[in-house]
Amino acid sequence: MTMTGVETGRRAPRRRTELAAFLRNRRERISPHEVGLPPGPRRRTPGLRREEVAQLAGVGVTWYTWLEQGRPINASTQVLDAVARTLRLDGAEREHLYRLAEVPEAEPPDETEHLPEDTQAILDALLPMPASVCNARSDVLAWNAAYAAIFPHVVMAPPSERNTMLITFTLPPCCNPIENMAEEMPMHVAVFRYRYSRYMDEPGWKELVQRLQAANPEFGRLWADHDIAMPGPRIKVFRHHAVGEIRTRATSMDITGSAGARLVVYTPTDEESRARVGWLLAHPEQAAPPHRH
Known part of the structure; x- marks a missing residue:
C-alpha cells in the first residue's frame, strides 16, 4: 500500500x-x-x-x-x-x-497560510475599520492597528495562541472582548464545525477541538449538538475596558490564491462605535489589557 x-x-x-x-x-x-x-x-x-x-x-x-x-x-x-x-x-x-x-x-483543496504580498498594505488601507486575516481554523495571521486596539489579547499572544476560538472560549469574562456571548457562542461553534469537516484529519484541528472541549464545558455541549452554519455577515458587539461597547458588522471575504484564508472587516454600525475606535487609534497606550492572565 x-x-x-x-x-x-x-x-x-x-x-x-x-x-x-x-x-x-x-x-x-x-x-x-x-x-x-x-x-x-x-x-x-x-x-x-x-x-x-x-x-x-x-x-x-x-x-x-x-x-x-x-x-x-x-x-x-x-x-x-x-x-x-x-x-x-x-x-x-x-x-x-x-x-x-x-x-x-x-473534497476541498489543502489549506495554506501563504498570503499575497500586499495583504498588510490592504489591511492598513482599511483603517479606521478593524480588519484581520484568518485561516479556516480561526488562527489570526495578520491585522491592522484598529484590530490590535480592540483585541490586544489576540495580537499580544504567541503565534500558536492567536486563535479567535481560543479567545472566545478560554478568556475569563473580565477580559473577553465579546459582549453578546450568548448569541455568538452557538454561531461560532456551528461555523467552526462547518469548516472542520474539511480539515478534521489534520492534527492541528483535532488538538484545537480537544483543547476547547477540555477548557470550556459550554463548547463541549455545543460541539455535541452537531449544529452547522454557513459563514456570513453578523452583528458583533465588543466591550473594551477603555471605551466601552463597540458595535460592528463583521464581513468575511475569501482571499483568492490562499485556500482557507479570509479577510474579516468589522464595520462600526453607529457613530459612537466609530468614535470609540478612533479614540483607541489615537491613544494606543490605552488599548493594552489592564492585566494579564
Missing part, C-alpha cells in the same frame, strides 16, 4: 465516526409528526427510527443502518441527496454530510 493509501485508510475511520454521530443526531431531532408518520406505541427513539429514515429516503434499511454505523460503504450523490432531504438538512449541513461521506465532488 502506498503512503497515500495508508493516509486515506487512517482518515476514513475518523470521518465515518463523525458521520455516524452527525446522522444519528439529526435523525433524533425529527419527530414522526413532522414527516407525517404516526407516533406509534412504545417508542424508545426521541426522533425517527433508522428504518423510517430509510423508508422516507427510498434506500435500503440495511444500507442506511450501515451508513449511520460508520461502516465503509460507498454512497452516491443521489442517495445522499435523498437522505439529506429526509433529515431536512440545510445547505451547510448537506455539504458537511458530503464531506464526511467522502463524496469526491466535496
Whole structure:
C-alpha cells in the first residue's frame, strides 16, 4: 500500500465516526409528526427510527443502518441527496454530510497560510475599520492597528495562541472582548464545525477541538449538538475596558490564491462605535489589557 493509501485508510475511520454521530443526531431531532408518520406505541427513539429514515429516503434499511454505523460503504450523490432531504438538512449541513461521506465532488483543496504580498498594505488601507486575516481554523495571521486596539489579547499572544476560538472560549469574562456571548457562542461553534469537516484529519484541528472541549464545558455541549452554519455577515458587539461597547458588522471575504484564508472587516454600525475606535487609534497606550492572565 502506498503512503497515500495508508493516509486515506487512517482518515476514513475518523470521518465515518463523525458521520455516524452527525446522522444519528439529526435523525433524533425529527419527530414522526413532522414527516407525517404516526407516533406509534412504545417508542424508545426521541426522533425517527433508522428504518423510517430509510423508508422516507427510498434506500435500503440495511444500507442506511450501515451508513449511520460508520461502516465503509460507498454512497452516491443521489442517495445522499435523498437522505439529506429526509433529515431536512440545510445547505451547510448537506455539504458537511458530503464531506464526511467522502463524496469526491466535496473534497476541498489543502489549506495554506501563504498570503499575497500586499495583504498588510490592504489591511492598513482599511483603517479606521478593524480588519484581520484568518485561516479556516480561526488562527489570526495578520491585522491592522484598529484590530490590535480592540483585541490586544489576540495580537499580544504567541503565534500558536492567536486563535479567535481560543479567545472566545478560554478568556475569563473580565477580559473577553465579546459582549453578546450568548448569541455568538452557538454561531461560532456551528461555523467552526462547518469548516472542520474539511480539515478534521489534520492534527492541528483535532488538538484545537480537544483543547476547547477540555477548557470550556459550554463548547463541549455545543460541539455535541452537531449544529452547522454557513459563514456570513453578523452583528458583533465588543466591550473594551477603555471605551466601552463597540458595535460592528463583521464581513468575511475569501482571499483568492490562499485556500482557507479570509479577510474579516468589522464595520462600526453607529457613530459612537466609530468614535470609540478612533479614540483607541489615537491613544494606543490605552488599548493594552489592564492585566494579564
